[in-house]
Amino acid sequence: MSDKVFENNQVSIAGEVATEFTFSHDVFGEGFYVVDVLVKRLSDAYDIIPIMVSERLIDVKQDYRGKYAEVIGQFRSYNRHEENKNRLVLSVFARDIRIVDEISENVKPNFIFLDGYVCKPPVYRxxxxxxEIAxxxxxxxxxxxxxDYIPCISWGRNARYAETFAVGGHVQIWGRIQSREYQKKISETEFEKRIAYEVSVSKLEYLDET
Structure with a gap:
């Protein structure tokens, strides 16, 4: 990407369109919609990645289910207020999206690069x-x-390394976006199935301490 503003948050996603577009919000007359894309892992499993798309990039009234989407963008977050607390909501903000019959061989199906700063002490367990996870x-x-506040999860030696990172430390991360189902407790007897999103780290570099 030539635009330096976007170099610190780069995402490439390619997978099968799983839903129709649903309206999210409006900014100065520009409508934004969300569509879910199924991204295959190396195993037979899939990650369900939500893509935020401007109505000015694509015809959001069309039903593209069964076709494939190739997306270049950024992983973004915002706080949604619900149940008297803020919930971190994550999605891929599309800067470019193409609907294709099959995915190009030169497209990275699930890649993310982040250049940011540690918000709170990493949790090793x-x-x-x-x-080992951090x-x-x-x-x-x-x-x-x-x-944007992006949860990342590292493994093995990377987890032990990440445990040493100081709050405010400058970190670069390469990896993939993954989805994970979990049960949200609504009451003593009621649970709701939700999907969490995080970056699975394949490589990371700690650039400084503050």
Whole structure:
């Protein structure tokens, strides 16, 4: 990307269109819509990635289910106020989207690069099977004084490395976006199925301490 404003948050997604477009919000007369894309993993599993698209990029009234989408954009967050608390909502903001019959060989189906700053102390833990994991919350700057807050998860040696990162530390991350289902407790007897999104880290670099 030639535009330096967008170099610190780069996403490439390619997969099958799974839903129709649904209206999200309006900014100065420009409508934004969300569509879910199924992105295949190396296994037979899929990640369900929400794509935020301007009505000026594509005909959002069309039903593209069953076709494939190739998307270039950024991973963005915003806080949605619900149940007296803020919920972090994540989606890929499309700067360009193409609907195709099959995915091009030179397109990266699930790639993300982030250049940002550690928001809070990373949380290191081990799973019951002994796998090492560290959670990192990364703040990635956006124009006009805004920031996106992106949860990232690292594994193994990267997890041990990430545990040492200081709050405010400058970090670069390469990886993929993954979706994960979880049960949200609504009441003592009621649970709601939700989907969380995070960056699965394949490579990371710690550039400085503050």
């Amino acid at each position: 081990k799973t019951p099977l002994g796998r 959670d990192i919350l990364l703040a990635v700057n956006r124009p006009y004084g805004k920031s």
